[in-house]
Amino acid sequence: MLITLEGPEGSGKTTQARLLADWLRARGHDVVLAREPGGTPIGDQIRAVLHDPANTDMAPWAEVFLYAASRAQLVSAVIRPALKAGKVVLCDRYADSTLAYQGYGRGLDLEALRQVIALATGGLTPDLTLYLDIAPEVGLARRRAGGGEFNRLDQETLEFHRRVRAGYLDLASQEPQRWVVVDASGSVEEVQETLRWILVQRIPAL
Numbered sequence: 755m756l757i758t759l760e761g762p763e764g765s766g767k768t769t770q771a772r773l774l775a776d777w778l779r780a781r782g783h784d785v786v787l788a789r790e791p792g793g794t795p796i797g798d799q800i801r802a803v804l805h806d807p808a809n810t811d812m813a814p815w816a817e818v819f820l821y822a823a824s825r826a827q828l829v830s831a832v833i834r835p836a837l838k839a840g841k842v843v844l845c846d847r848y849a850d851s852t853l854a855y856q857g858y859g860r861g862l863d864l865e866a867l868r869q870v871i872a873l874a875t876g877g878l879t880p881d882l883t884l885y886l887d888i889a890p891e892v893g894l895a896r897r898r899a900g901g902g903e904f905n906r907l908d909q910e911t912l913e914f915h916r917r918v919r920a921g922y923l924d925l926a927s928q929e930p931q932r933w934v935v936v937d938a939s940g941s942v943e944e945v946q947e948t949l950r951w952i953l954v955q956r957i958p959a960l
């Protein structure tokens with residue numbers, strides 16, 4: 755079972771993924787928590803290039819292929835072996851981030867991006883995608899308050915982040931059987947409660 759968390763900057767993906775992993779483990783599941791970009795030694799080196807604020811002149815397709823390279827490594831080294839071993843894989847961002855950011859955000863051709871994604875993942879699609887929806891102003895303010903890294907994407911305009919959010923909502927509406935849209939504006943505990951409820955509803959085996 756591959757479950758992905760998606761959403762704009764600061765929507766709470768990393769926070770919620772950790773809590774969900776703890777909860778699933780307490781229920782007796784073998785859980786692998788992965789993140790993108792990165793999640794492998796090679797992927798983490800690619801992540802550093804992608805997040806370096808100094809890399810302002812990155813060509814849009816170079817960005818796409820860096821994310822794709824990181825993803826190909828993660829799928830091959832972590833996700834497929836874990837799924838084969840019967841584990842639950844929780845992934846903090848995955849292929850839909852490429853469609854939202856590079857497609858809707860930067861305006862690259864969605865069909866071309868889908869082809870790159872298919873090559874990088876070998877067609878591995880999530881069983882369930884939890885989309886944490888938040889206004890970009892709120893998410894970016896949370897990130898700033900949290901005092902985490904300032905990365906290359908934080909330099910993007912609010913308009914860019916609004917296109918990303920609208921893109922996510924568009925993707926979710928196209929595949930309602932895979933996506934669940936979650937209001938992420940509540941407290942950490944409220945959002946976690948909602949996510950657990952959704953998992954129990956969607957995946958009775960859990």
Ligand SMILES: Nc1ncnc2c1ncn2[C@@H]1O[C@H](COP(=O)(O)OP(=O)(O)OP(=O)(O)O)[C@@H](O)[C@H]1O
Pocket residue numbers: 761762763764765766767768769770896897899900901938939940941942943945
């Ligand atoms: N529901 C919430 N209410 C208020 N603050 C929150 C909430 N969830 C997370 N935060 C805080 O907001 C910041 C961003 O959260 P988190 O890193 O989980 O988001 P993210 O979606 O993983 O962000 P990014 O896209 O940057 O990886 C952190 O400082 C976190 O503690």
Ligand SMILES: [Mg+2]
Pocket residue numbers: 767768769846
């Ligand atoms: Mg995060």
